[in-house]
Amino acid sequence: MLSCEMNIIKYILFVFNLLFAISGIGIILAGAFVISDIAEFNHFVEGRVMAPPIVLIVAGAIVFFVASLGCLGAIRESRNMLIAFAVCLLVIFIMELAAGIAAACFKSDFQMTLKSALKGSMKSYSSNDNDRLAWENVQSKLKCCGIDGPIDWYNESPERLLPKSCCHPVNEGEDPISDAVCRTAIVTADYVYQNGCFEKLEMKVNGAANVLIGVGIGIAFVEIIGIILACWLASSIKKDEEEK
Structure with missing residues (x-):
């Protein structure tokens, strides 16, 4: 009976780890997507915002390696490898939990930090090329103007x-309006983006955070199942060895 139980758990764990290895690739892709989505605006966004997706990419690479270890341990029925697999999953789970807590703590003062960065950069717009290029980029890409x-x-x-990047054609497909009209057209939405960049950047970062949270919760749930299966199979192997 015990041998039958071991075989069932072994093959369940093997299939689980194949799916887990695929999920590791998914985690890496999710982290890379978030970084590519907000990296071009990192002039205004603190480095701490970039930390969670980087942690996620590292965790994804570890997940892929650990899943291979779990597959090998299940096929060989190696109790030591299964225990190592469960410990690795626990470490990954703690890493993701720490990244989530860090992101939640930062979110509380993110708005104030972002607005402060935008105000400081706006004051240096005329004298600093980096600030000027950053504003031109964010306003043209996010279709916003000012803070x-x-x-x-x-x-x-x-x-x-106004900066030229605040302005848009009156109708889609038309040529941009002249500098003279643009830079003095603050009162009309016909020529100028009316939404502020603070709101657009906040939405961008919050959207990235939601992706990370969703992926993190999903993977954490899978990790808990993996730990339970590995410990169960290791326990069954130990009982089988004691009976022989």
Whole structure:
């Protein structure tokens, strides 16, 4: 009976680890997607925002390796390998939990930090090429203007002018409007993006966080199942050895 139980658990664990190895690749892809999605705006976003997806990529690589260890341990019916597999899963689970807690702690002061970074960069727009290029990039890519709206540039600029990246064609497909019209057209939505970049960046980062949270919760659930199966099979192997 025990041998039958071992065989059932062994093959369940083997199939589980094949799926787990595939999920490791999925974790790596999810982390890479998040980094590629927000990395181009890292001038305004602190490095701490980039840490969770990097941790996720590292965890994904470890998951792939550990899943291979679990497959080998299940096929060979090696109690030591199965215990090592369960311990590795537990370590990965703790890593993901720590990354999640860090992300949750940072989220509480993220809004204030982001707005402060945007304000500081806006003040240096005219004198610092990096700030100017960062603003041109974020405004053209996210179709926004200023921190909370175009009025921010009007208040900041001594000449009461807007950056060219704040402006768009009146109708889609038309040529951009002239610099002269754009830089003085703050009052009309016909020419100027009316949404602020703070809101757009916040939505971008929150969307990335939701991807990480969803993937993290799903993988954590799978890891717990893996730990239970590995410990169960290791226990069955030990009982079988004691009976022989």
